[in-house]
Amino acid sequence: MSTKIETPPASNPPRVAAVPSQLAWLERELTAWQNEGIIDQATATTIRRRYVATRRLTLVRVVLSLGAAFSVIGLIWLVAANLGRVPPMLRFVLVVAIWLGLTALAELLAARQERQHDVGSPVVGAARLLAAGAFGAVVFQAAESLRFTGSGTFLVGIWALGVLLYAYAVGGTAPLALGVGLATVWYLFEATGVKDSLFVFATAVLVIALGWASLAALHASRWRPGFAWPWRYVSVGLALLGLFLSALPFGQGARGWSAWLVAGLLVATGLAVAAAVLGTREVRIELALVAITAFAGIGLAAWEGGERL
Numbered sequence: 001m002s003t004k005i006e007t008p009p010a011s012n013p014p015r016v017a018a019v020p021s022q023l024a025w026l027e028r029e030l031t032a033w034q035n036e037g038i039i040d041q042a043t044a045t046t047i048r049r050r051y052v053a054t055r056r057l058t059l060v061r062v063v064l065s066l067g068a069a070f071s072v073i074g075l076i077w078l079v080a081a082n083l084g085r086v087p088p089m090l091r092f093v094l095v096v097a098i099w100l101g102l103t104a105l106a107e108l109l110a111a112r113q114e115r116q117h118d119v120g121s122p123v124v125g126a127a128r129l130l131a132a133g134a135f136g137a138v139v140f141q142a143a144e145s146l147r148f149t150g151s152g153t154f155l156v157g158i159w160a161l162g163v164l165l166y167a168y169a170v171g172g173t174a175p176l177a178l179g180v181g182l183a184t185v186w187y188l189f190e191a192t193g194v195k196d197s198l199f200v201f202a203t204a205v206l207v208i209a210l211g212w213a214s215l216a217a218l219h220a221s222r223w224r225p226g227f228a229w230p231w232r233y234v235s236v237g238l239a240l241l242g243l244f245l246s247a248l249p250f251g252q253g254a255r256g257w258s259a260w261l262v263a264g265l266l267v268a269t270g271l272a273v274a275a276a277v278l279g280t281r282e283v284r285i286e287l288a289l290v291a292i293t294a295f296a297g298i299g300l301a302a303w304e305g306g307e308r309l
Contacts, residue, residue, distance in 0.1 A: 023051060088145040095141045099134035106131045107170065125174035132163045132175035136182075157186040168227075177230040184208055184234060191260040198248060200258065202301050206242035206294040207264040209235045213290035214271035221279040232286070239293040246301040265298075 030044040039047075106127035113124055136159040142148075143155055160182035167176035191204035212235035219228035275287055 026051060092138075092141050092145045095134070095137050099131065099138050102127065102131040102134050103166075106172075110170065110172075125172065128166075128170065128172040129174040129178060132166060132178050135159065135162050135166070153186060153189040156182055156189070160186050171224075173227065173230065176227060180212070180230045180234050184212075184238070187260070187264065191258060191264060193258060193260070198245060199301050200256075200261065202242050202245035202248075203257075203261055203298055204264070205238050205245065206297045206301075207261060207268055209238035209242055210291055210294040211235075211264065211268035211271055212238065213287055213294075214268060214275045217275035217279045217283045217287045218271070220283050221275070235290055239290050239297075243293050243297040243300075246297040268294075 027048065030039070030047060033039045034041065034044055106124065109127050110124045139155050139159045139162070143150075148155070160179055163175050163179035163182060167173070167179050187208050188201070188204050191207070192200050212231045216228045216231035216235060219225065219231060272287060272291055276284055279287065
């Protein structure tokens, strides 16, 4: 005698990415379980809705991503060229129209792929990357039209903030990867400022590595597991780079701790503590490795700086 499990379908089940071969196996098993009377149709539907199709890194994905990246660079270059024959306000309106059009196109493609249960489409990621890049063109063109006299680093920060908000709003990892990169560039420029110092740069790299690793751990444990990988990969790369730089001779450059370095280290440490408290054992191990690397590099840099003073 078999026992049938009846479960009402969840209204908004969490989504888990799976490759097509895994989904095909799952669908075969669900059909078999229904035929055996183990589960009913509603339960099978609920289980299936928890999984969405994704794809591994393929040549198509690489080509589309590179094409989108080069298109972004071309669009920014177009704005930087000033389009001297076009009035500033008309240039701004044109760039905004391009940005809105690309954003609308990306979300239309995303909605179409969602209906087909294939949210891992590389086309959607490339379109969203284009939209995120076009937002940068809007930021720089607005600054040029308004005769903004501040630093370009501030504009990069605005671009990074907008891209990150867009990524979290639509749930897109392609714009998230761009946003993480832009935020990294913004902080490094703010932390180093005008100081020509390898010590300051190496310390800033290690500080931001710890911060990004903490955010990756929080995503993996509490927020959005699918959004952890951009923060994780960038943090690991920065930690290794910072450790390498901290072992180099610093010469006679400035070695002072700027307000950006101190604030960044405090925030990163706070995030690391929160991630360690809230995270799983596996996440804590990953975070501990990056934290040890970061603090070892900072300690080595400070010790070498003290030796040379």
